[in-house]
Amino acid sequence: MYYLAPSIENLHRIFDQNERKDYLRLDLNENPGGLPQAVINEVLNDVTPQLVAQYPETLHFTEVLADFLHTDINHLCLVNGSAEGIRYIIQAFTSPKGRIVGVVPSYFMFQVYSEMYDRTFVKVPYNDDLSMNIDNIIKEITPETQLLILLNPNNPMGNCYSEEEFQRIYDAAKQNQVTLLIDEAYHYFYPKTFIKYALVDEHVFVTRTFSKLFSMAGCRLGYVAGWPDGIKMVQKMCTPHNTNAFALRFAEKIITNPSILNDLIDKFNEGRKYLIDTLDAHGYQHKGEAGNFLFIKVKTDADNIVRRMKEEKRILIKSYPNVGDFGTCLRVSIGEKQYMEQFINALLELDVK
Numbered sequence: 001m002y003y004l005a006p007s008i009e010n011l012h013r014i015f016d017q018n019e020r021k022d023y024l025r026l027d028l029n030e031n032p033g034g035l036p037q038a039v040i041n042e043v044l045n046d047v048t049p050q051l052v053a054q055y056p057e058t059l060h061f062t063e064v065l066a067d068f069l070h071t072d073i074n075h076l077c078l079v080n081g082s083a084e085g086i087r088y089i090i091q092a093f094t095s096p097k098g099r100i101v102g103v104v105p106s107y108f109m110f111q112v113y114s115e116m117y118d119r120t121f122v123k124v125p126y127n128d129d130l131s132m133n134i135d136n137i138i139k140e141i142t143p144e145t146q147l148l149i150l151l152n153p154n155n156p157m158g159n160c161y162s163e164e165e166f167q168r169i170y171d172a173a174k175q176n177q178v179t180l181l182i183d184e185a186y187h188y189f190y191p192k193t194f195i196k197y198a199l200v201d202e203h204v205f206v207t208r209t210f211s212k213l214f215s216m217a218g219c220r221l222g223y224v225a226g227w228p229d230g231i232k233m234v235q236k237m238c239t240p241h242n243t244n245a246f247a248l249r250f251a252e253k254i255i256t257n258p259s260i261l262n263d264l265i266d267k268f269n270e271g272r273k274y275l276i277d278t279l280d281a282h283g284y285q286h287k288g289e290a291g292n293f294l295f296i297k298v299k300t301d302a303d304n305i306v307r308r309m310k311e312e313k314r315i316l317i318k319s320y321p322n323v324g325d326f327g328t329c330l331r332v333s334i335g336e337k338q339y340m341e342q343f344i345n346a347l348l349e350l351d352v353k
């Protein structure tokens, strides 16, 4: 008998409609410049026919990663991009109709997965001044809640939690026996992390990715960090050989060479400073304390700027509606200074009344 799951039939998904062509993509929070060519060449020199022919072996890389994170391999599960890890956590630690609490706006896949698996996603909105009231999160942490999703920092809002704020949320989650998922996709752009909680507590997970600062979005690699018993459950969800051999090689190269990582951070900081200084100099309001992206309130019409950036300047950025006091505003990914110059020059030309 043919069957189609109603939750899939009715699921509304928006897939990326843009093609890269010769566009400068500042809409996906990638690193537009990527890794230095020399790093790419060195890794490619190690690619042999055997490496391509064989299923990837993950033990060695997991050991290297555990060393890098000062933990051991039982605390880690490699995934094909952190979006996969998030999906497994939702599948394993919540039930049909189960209550999931998360802030909005946020990374859209939390709501997509909730809908896909027929979970109930409870939204905690931001204040009009784009701050987050921690009490509003705590209020929603009820005994019926199965999963609380926090982002540190949040995408697209770029906000983060102080140690005290996090501790209050964590205590409420403990009291109500709620599993906590902390998405740290933008770690390193903002160094403060709550991974220590995931390494000592059975019901806390941190997801991280190699797509952002590590500039490996095309390779697809991420990981879930957590308590060994919980990690075993996430591992059970994984498809066989879910990560690829090339991703493991690139990631190992980066995490075992501090100069590569430091160089990525320096270039990012230079681009960020240039963007913020220039926006300030031209009287633009912006928001995003952390992460590799910024909200910008434009002087004219944000949707029109997005359209004209694409058509006239070959630059892709996003607009977000109803962002508190900012109304509809731009979200732009931050990259090296040369790309920020390209963006700012275009913005100053297009955003005139």
Ligand SMILES: Cc1ncc(COP(=O)(O)O)c(C=O)c1O
Pocket: 028, 029, 080, 081, 082, 083, 084, 107, 151, 154, 155, 183, 185, 208, 209, 210, 211, 217, 221, 222
């Ligand atoms: C907050 C957040 N989490 C997770 C992801 C997924 O990253 P990936 O699947 O590339 O690891 C993204 C991607 O943009 C993101 O913004």
